[in-house]
Amino acid sequence: MSKKSVVFGSILRKFKDDPARFRRILKAGMGLETLRRKKFSDKNRPAFINTINHLAVLEVFKALKGNNVAWVNLLAPSELLLATGMSPVSAEGISGTMSSMHLEDLPLSLASSNGISSSLCTFHRTSIGTAFWKVFPKPDIVVTTTILCDGNAGSFYKIAKSYGAPFFLIDVPRGRKPEYVPYVERQLYQLIELIEEITARKFPFDKLAQHLEWEKQTVENLYRARKLLISKSIPMHLYEQMNALYVMHTLAGTKELLTASQELIRDLEASQTSPDIRLLWLHIPPYYDNALFETFSPTGKTWVVTDELWWDWLYPVRPEDPIKSLAEKLVFNIEAGSVQERGQFLINLARELNVSGAIHFSHWGCRQSSGGAGYLKSVFSQEKIPFLELTGDCVDHNSESAGQLKTRVSAFLEILGVKE
Template identity: 60%
Template structure:
């Protein structure tokens, strides 16, 4: 993130032991940032980046205002929340805010003091620690799935317990089989009842259908963008990849996201072709300011064109049967399958986008990313796509070793040039 975020974090640090004051100052700062991004967009960035950066900050701001927020994981069916007029917030985004301001050490330590194991993903530890800290007002509930991340049930359940709010877990069996759909659909119908109890309102199925219509339009536009991205690109900083993947999941079907993706197509149409090496990033990049931002600068020769999680959620939806369709979307997500499914998904993506090499980031505490790295390296080697696995931490500054990373990345760049 920007140096302004770190400076603001230094200011907030003095209120560490006064969570209510901390929250007010953070909310005021986020409010100013929202105003700046809305009225004074950065001229050196694409319109698409400005829109998605704004939407990512707005999610946090809504949560700080206690504005009908529901804390979710990346794969939760946020369309159902949007239909009820609720604001989904990626709980991982809370950890992102803390690390962007260089404040993650305190919620991580706080989580440990409450018995949260250090081996757990630091996104989860920082989010749970922030809940213990009390710097965010209570959400209305927490909703998560079992897709990809085995830490979700415990972490989201603990955050719900801390705030004394409902917790709902959607169990999505691994394997992407058609026979799983009725089981997941039943859970989504139960979630409808939970949302009706929570809000005192009848669930608006017509509104959900309209959201799915917009989501299909968003998918169509993203596929149009993908065609353009075979030869074109827009400059995207590494941390902005994270903002993009968050809002693509939590705001799928939202008019604002559709407008952003429409702008992506326009930005690509107006962008020149560039020389250099085109890279695909697998798993999540670090969010704090670090040497990777420089090495993978969008203005350099080795550029990250896109990120794996831009594309996994795209599934053709049936607005006439919205709950069933969302169940299918969850079941058939490539991240709900085997490591082979994930590898094949990314192989197709790499070939579709004329990718020269793949960077896979094995995030600390993420068993899925760490456990898959060896297989993925072998798989992409057999398919003649250069692959580099990097070990590090997306949240905790202390677990990233810049000089080691730099040496390995520069060697990888040399190989790409040969």
């Protein structure tokens, strides 16, 4: 994410063959960075951005400490874990952390030497390799869903098996149909039983209700912020878009995310600046420092105002009926539907936010993103909303083709009226 991250990574690389020492140094560095982002944040940046940047690092730091930690995928029901005092960490976020320090080649190599196919998404290969490497402590549980990625089941099972940790897969049928809700609800109760076994305590349904009350307020705030985004925006780096979508999923239902949602409203209300070009980002951006960071810099004329994955998870959860509403939240997630539904969702979002165009980053190894990009391009073209598909890797910085990316983006921005 920054030159200092890469420098820190070069120091860590010297201890790649000593996982215990590597972990100690990484934990110390992440601890200092967590403290810096909390106590000495950039007062010139919006409060929302400072908060989500802090929460993103804190999530990984807690995983390094290793107490009451759960490794999850982006769309796991983290609320169940948070209610018991566990700290969820996105396995994809751990991959992003490695990538930000230019260290992803180490777990990728380890995954390859252990028979993990190179055709698998690098988010998954990096998190699996990191688990094999043992630079992070053993998690209490590994939880994933079948939403969005067909590789989740196998990848997260590998992570759990490498640690000897309990594994739970939530099967969410594709189609977003009401009749699927009881099936998913039963699985959530089974997960609760497993959590009770792990913690040796009865599940705290009262605490879960409180988390869902906070989540309900957070969702309401984000919809208020979305109305403000129609005409306003705040300056964000691409990696901060990634930080935001991570914490919005894994920390849904926390007081910290509720606070962040309140800050977002205040930041947008106070915003006096607006870019010449407002873009909607589809799927996810690369996490490592790359040519796109400069192009879409907060100091430039072209801003990415939001990512589609800020909004997929929003659901009016009901604290009085927590398990059923969490099951509904999973079943009705737009990513659990068809590409046609996703296309309509994105067109509505693009229209609502009055964007100048959309950029879809098709991450190599992600069949979902690459497979749907062609259809999405046709839908956006029909609506006369400029659309650009970029292909590349979000994790492996060695695969970046900086010149090609810059050339394609420059041509796209020229169509939108941006002159260098």
